[in-house]
Amino acid sequence: MxxxxxxxxxxxxxxxxxxxxxxxxxxxxxxxxxxxxxxxxxxxxxxxxxxxxxxxxxxxxxxxxxxxxxxxxxxxxxxxxxxxxxxxxxxxxxxxxxxxxxxxxxxxxxxxxxxxxxxxxxxxxxxxxxxxxxxxxxxxxxxxxxxxxxxxxxxxxxxxxxxxxxxxxxxxxxxxxxxxxxxxxxxxxxxxxxxxxxxxxxxxxxxxxxxxxxxxxxxxxxxxxxxxxxxxxxxxxxxxxxxxxxxxxxxxxxxxxxxxxxxxxxxxxxxxxxxxxxxxxxxxxxxxxxxxxxxxxxxxxxxxxxxxxxxxxxxxxxxxxxxxxxxxxxxxxxxxxxxxxxxxxxxxxxxxxxxxxxxxxxxxxxxxxxxxxxxxxxxxxxxxxxxxxxxxxxxxxxxxxFALRSVASRSSVVREQLPGPRRPGDDEIALLRLDGAMFFGVAERISNAITDADHPRTSVVIIRMSQLGMLDATGANTLAQICTELESRGITVIIKGVRAEHAALLANVGVFESLRHERHLMDSLEDAIEHARSHVTPTPTTPGSAR
Structure with a gap:
């Protein structure tokens, strides 16, 4: 050197x-x-x-x-x-x-x-x-x-x-x-x-x-x-x-x-x-x-x-x-x-x-x-x-x-329709896709996407993160607060598609700890939707099983 x-x-x-x-x-x-x-x-x-x-x-x-x-x-x-x-x-x-x-x-x-x-x-x-x-x-x-x-x-x-x-x-x-x-x-x-x-x-x-x-x-x-x-x-x-x-x-x-x-x-x-x-x-x-x-x-x-x-x-x-x-x-x-x-x-x-x-x-x-x-x-x-x-x-x-504002303007929270035929209770599942960058302003967008006139009741939120390009400590901490706040309101949070470069940061700031169960962190969208439906559709469960 x-x-x-x-x-x-x-x-x-x-x-x-x-x-x-x-x-x-x-x-x-x-x-x-x-x-x-x-x-x-x-x-x-x-x-x-x-x-x-x-x-x-x-x-x-x-x-x-x-x-x-x-x-x-x-x-x-x-x-x-x-x-x-x-x-x-x-x-x-x-x-x-x-x-x-x-x-x-x-x-x-x-x-x-x-x-x-x-x-x-x-x-x-x-x-x-x-x-x-x-x-x-x-x-x-x-x-x-x-x-x-x-x-x-x-x-x-x-x-x-x-x-x-x-x-x-x-x-x-x-x-x-x-x-x-x-x-x-x-x-x-x-x-x-x-x-x-x-x-x-x-x-x-x-x-x-x-x-x-x-x-x-x-x-x-x-x-x-x-x-x-x-x-x-x-x-x-x-x-x-x-x-x-x-x-x-x-x-x-x-x-x-x-x-x-x-x-x-x-x-x-x-x-x-x-x-x-x-x-x-x-x-x-x-x-x-x-x-x-x-x-x-x-x-x-x-x-x-x-x-x-x-x-x-x-x-x-x-x-x-x-x-x-x-x-x-x-x-x-x-x-x-x-x-x-x-x-x-x-x-x-x-x-x-x-x-x-x-x-x-x-x-x-x-x-x-x-x-x-x-x-x-x-x-x-x-x-x-x-x-x-x-x-x-x-x-x-x-x-x-101005650069931050430009990046933030390209960030979005999109509520998607669940793929496949509709099932009873699907209206209570919010499938959200995070695009661009995770900023503190995203918290309000997620809240607005979960509850609107067409979806008066939400029991489960699936957050898709595979399209999220930029994530820093502020964004990760904001996501942890969102998960904690939703869980406190009785809304189950499932996180799908965490990118490898974001996993350590999300773990360090407590995002995964804020989830109700470790099974609520998934890689497959099909598995995430199927598990979400189990929270809104009555299914047989064994005593003491975790959901």
Missing amino acids: IARLLPSRRDYSALPRSWRRDILAGVTVGVVALPLALAFGVSSGVGAAAGLVTAVVAGLVAAVFGGSSVQVSGPTGAMAVVLAPIVAAHGLGSIALVTVLAGVIVLLAGVTGLGRAVTFIPWPVIEGFTLGIAAIIFLQQVPAAFSTTSPPGDRTLPATWHVILHADWGAATKTLGVVAFVAAVMLLLPRIHRAIPESLAAVVGATIAVMVLGIPVATIGALPSHLPAPVLPQADAGSLRDLLGAAVAIAALAAIESLLSARVAATMAASGPYDPDRELVGQGLASVASGVFGGMPATGAIARTAVNVRSGARTRLSAIVHSLVLLGVVYLATGPVSAIPLAALAGVLMVTSFRMISRSTIRKILRSTRSDALTFVLTAAVTVCFDLIEAVQIGILVAAF
């Missing part, structure tokens, strides 16, 4: 055939990742340097230890959205500790085999979450685009509205011009030449234009020219108590985003499937390492992973090269990078947020079913207005409610 979660020589079995393509893909992704790493670091409130460190350290560790051969990890927009309120509430000094805590939680989730849990998240919840994240990323860039900062402690939506209402249009005109230039380059350049990384070209062009024209706008500022020394964050009982909730939220987001990204990458690449548990182990170790080096939590990044796959990557070498390229920037090019305008990074993220949204996917969900459309819209709205993790939880609960 543990060996499966560790790196092995098999990870690089395709390297002799693909190393040239892997190196080229790694360089390409590194160029694409540079402006995004800086932008997400700034957007989170942790700083551009932390974003760059995260891309280097976490990207390298996740590449070696993760469960996907082509996944590229680093700072992402979703994580920046979560971190911003944590920085505002607990200060910048809390990020190292919360990053390490979150990494340990993700690591434990991988070791304990929780990686496959992401497959249970419904599609409308995932897409609603993605739409909400895209909207928040865009809204968080509005202050930088208007040459100001957002009010501390405010949620994203009201803070954005406050910035627009109180904008200094003299200063905002300059930064909005930079944003417009970056957006235009990113949108038009792919139509001219797809091989040129549009985000990097846009940032470089905007930086040169600002310097040549002498436009007074805020820039990234000084960056460290080397990686910081690793330092374990200081932790005491009070800090752990205050930050544990935030760490759990970050860990949940990191696990969800990384596994979804790895799953998408597996469908895009010819490098084989991914191991979800090992992916969590790799992402957990990546966040721990990032926190120790002064970075922020990392996740799998679908945009960079997609670039990696499209560039021909086949092994982990490409993601490793991506980190080495960024490491070269740290040691060789922090001077030019420090001159990048913050508004240029805001423009990159604004365009990126629009590219996260798939209009065709939204159209498909809205045209599917009303319940899925409602789940999608509700998840997106809660994500924007309240909290990301709450949005996923509420979305899953709403989807589960």
Whole structure:
């Protein structure tokens, strides 16, 4: 089990055939990742340097230890959205500790085999979450685009509205011009030449234009020219108590985003499937390492992973090269990078947020079913207005409610006619067939089926269970209560056709004990009807015999 979660020589079995393509893909992704790493670091409130460190350290560790051969990890927009309120509430000094805590939680989730849990998240919840994240990323860039900062402690939506209402249009005109230039380059350049990384070209062009024209706008500022020394964050009982909730939220987001990204990458690449548990182990170790080096939590990044796959990557070498390229920037090019305008990074993220949204996917969900459309819209709205993790939880609960309602609607209790010619007393026998799933709502249906205008008197109830597909502890306990209640009213209950997979559960919750006699549990419908008739038709019996 543990060996499966560790790196092995098999990870690089395709390297002799693909190393040239892997190196080229790694360089390409590194160029694409540079402006995004800086932008997400700034957007989170942790700083551009932390974003760059995260891309280097976490990207390298996740590449070696993760469960996907082509996944590229680093700072992402979703994580920046979560971190911003944590920085505002607990200060910048809390990020190292919360990053390490979150990494340990993700690591434990991988070791304990929780990686496959992401497959249970419904599609409308995932897409609603993605739409909400895209909207928040865009809204968080509005202050930088208007040459100001957002009010501390405010949620994203009201803070954005406050910035627009109180904008200094003299200063905002300059930064909005930079944003417009970056957006235009990113949108038009792919139509001219797809091989040129549009985000990097846009940032470089905007930086040169600002310097040549002498436009007074805020820039990234000084960056460290080397990686910081690793330092374990200081932790005491009070800090752990205050930050544990935030760490759990970050860990949940990191696990969800990384596994979804790895799953998408597996469908895009010819490098084989991914191991979800090992992916969590790799992402957990990546966040721990990032926190120790002064970075922020990392996740799998679908945009960079997609670039990696499209560039021909086949092994982990490409993601490793991506980190080495960024490491070269740290040691060789922090001077030019420090001159990048913050508004240029805001423009990159604004365009990126629009590219996260798939209009065709939204159209498909809205045209599917009303319940899925409602789940999608509700998840997106809660994500924007309240909290990301709450949005996923509420979305899953709403989807589960609709799924439960759908299953319950296909469950039925049917009163059938007894087969064969009618006999005296047959009107007192209720033959009920349970279909679909056994829910607590079935109790009322059984009661209604037993007593109606056409059957004023019932002495025996035969419950057919051979067509029952789903049964859980709640349903089994409900059936036990039904049997007990009917027997207390003097109505004999006979159960027919218990499926093998349901027998142990029914026995454990006391369904069989509630029957009047063990002979009232039968496999044959003919035997069940014949025995039921013996309870309504006088037959000779021996003293003390059980019925």
